[in-house]
Amino acid sequence: MHGEAIAGIVDRVIARYRRDSTCMVQILREVQEACDWIPPEAIDRIQAVLGVARAEIESVAGFYSFLYLQPRGRYRILFSDNITDRMQGSEALLEQLCRSLWVEPGKVSEDGLLSIDRTSCTGMCDQGPGMLVNNRAITRLTAVRIEQIAELVRNQRPLNEWPAEFFDVADHIRRADILLDQPMQPGDALRAARERVPSDGLIASNMRSWREGLPSGIGGPAAMLDEIKRANLRGRGGAGFMTGLKWEACRNAPLKAGQQRIIVCNADEGEPGTFKDRVLLGSYADQVFEGMTAAAYAIGAQRGFLYLRGEYRYLLDALNATLNARRKANLLGRDILGIPGADFDIDIHLGAGAYVCGEESALIESLEGKRGTPRNRPPFPVTNGYLDQPTIVNNVETFAAVALIALKGGDWYAAFGTRHSAGTKLLSVSGDCARPGIYEYPYGVTVRQVLEDCGASDTQAVQISGPSGICLSEAEFDRAIGFEDIPTAGAFTVFDRSRDMFEVARAYVHFFQHESCGFCTPCRVGTSLLKKLMDKLHDGHGSPYDLGEIEKLDKLLQSMSHCGLGHTAGNPVIDTIARFRPAYEKRMVHDQFVPAFDLDRALSTARQMTGRDDSQAHLDVEQGRSA
């Protein structure tokens, strides 16, 4: 591609984003969609047009896995590398495709046509193994499908000519409860909330919104907030913070001149094993947007964002169409539902392959067009969020629940679930079970019940809430899902007795190492050291000494890390050591410390270069021999 053509592409993209450098991630992503990578000429042009230093641009681009500063080929194939993909045979399929197309994993083919690599969980665990081709999701890979893909790539067929069924994504809703089973027309919830006011009376949680002249009408902002509080709604993104309190803090945060309040829907859904937000955005998008709009009323926000993980790029067009339909129906835009001053609209920002951007302050940095590094807190987003403005960040499922509460009322909602966990929870069930998919349960359901319903048998362990969550063994299956016992963002990954729990933990450790943002020392270096230790055990150089090292590292990660990623990065190992110690003991082949360094293996490059493999070219040290 010539410099001029590239400049033309860059100019068009930048114009679409109104020359706004806070949209840098979006600009880079779209330039790459057109150019297949981000060539230096594109950076020259962005620098010239936006006046942003090139080092800044490269600094942002370098952070995201899906943005390339080096050519990666016209077909960029990424195999989803969650443990469930591996259990479904992804590694063999990756090898098959590499062999078929003559390319090494992680490298670009000689002719520059393609690259094949691995990526973190793409959120298709219920229909894996999955892959992304140029950010489009493909599901249900089989050896046959891999051969077809190889053929299509070899013949350089454009993606939109590939068989449509490759891109099918099923919802697999196996159990629906109050949330998934509630038919709702666009606007229903907002209208219901407005109508309820006269009968319920206006219970203002605080009067500031009235003083500030926030739009009233849909139950009045304060009444909407009261419904959420009465519903006892807690965040569904994992931490379970009281949604009403968060909103109230945001609404009470003073605005500086020219500022407004911001609503962010967190659809980064990067935790391996979770995919319920994908289903909500695929089939319940109106409800999610309606929840965001209700939130906007409650706190007086005018601007909203949906931060959609790059892996869900395939949902973008449909989501934009839904937004447009809502604008046409006066459910977004100015004077929503005819209420003067009720102005709110939503933009969609796509992520570009960074799990840490699910952390709310990192997400906001990314929304501002920067590297996704978690901020120092306080201050918190509710007072100093997007562009320093008061911001609430909530999970997709939280907003879907908000719409339901607006429709049916807070008291109605609070009657479901348990005392401290009102309502229902969507679980993303995958792994060793007959019916993987989405299960909605009232809080309080036991792990055993879920296992029974999804057709799991001979279950050894369940990983709940993904690698950053908790690993349970059979003795704990009577424990209940809920904030009182086992809080979860929704992942529910089942492992039967044929699985090696050490390998499960090792895969999760690799995930954290890959996704560490690199900002703070303990996590940046600690996750790499942990990975090395797990690989050392895997390679048969382990001794009890290494277990002690793992425990020390885990403690350091927990106490010194900057954000939740580092705090939880040791969980999978600590949990599995506690519950499945034999899986580790099997690897302690030595009782004394053994270095991870293998002298004989270190010589393999020299052997390869000299073309020798005779006994003289090997070291016959007792522990030097590779197995």
Place this chain on the structure above:
Amino acid sequence: MSQTFTIDGRVIPFEVGQTVMQAASQAGIYIPHLCYHPAFKPNGSCKLCTVKVNGRQSASCTLRAQSGMVVESDTEEINAERRMLTQMLFVEGNHFCPSCEKSGNCQLQATAYHLGMMSPHFDHFFPDRAVDASHPDILLDFNRCILCSLCVQASREVDKKQVFALSGRGIGTHLIINARSGRLADTDFSLADKAAQVCPVGVILKKRTGFAVPIGQRTYDQQPISVPGKVAEEIRHD
């Protein structure tokens, strides 16, 4: 009247808005730190300055002081973890102190001494990082970069140049130079820049001054890094 909190039992006065680190240095108490520099907004990334408040650990350079806070800092438990952090920084890069021009003036080395680090403990990563000797007056030896961001801040905020930025992610995080070639010679960087003075380790080095002061007579050869105020002073005189 100013308010107070305690660090390891000592009463520390502070002004509202100050961080624990600021109040501590004012009171002459040393809390180990590498990415903190009094002239810049705290980064909070190296985590060396972590202290314990109400059983929770937190970086003292970003933690706002509050009246009545009970802060633990110089305890064996916290120092052991800080020591591990210095070991991590040593193995992550390539640090060969005996042949490093910064030896004796290096804050990483001095902090490691202060914390009693006797060995790197972990296996070395031996990263492959090229040296940039393109600039007529300055040598960049990325092998020693601890990603503290101080040069990035100094260049952006004081020199108004943006010569440096961090790129990459995770263990692949690295310093980049604001030039299409990626070379320092192709930037407007100069010896007079603030960014040329702030590196706590031996990355940004003045050429042709090597070993002018013999090892043994350098800043931290004379006095340990914990002598209060020494860090800021060294930065000023460098």
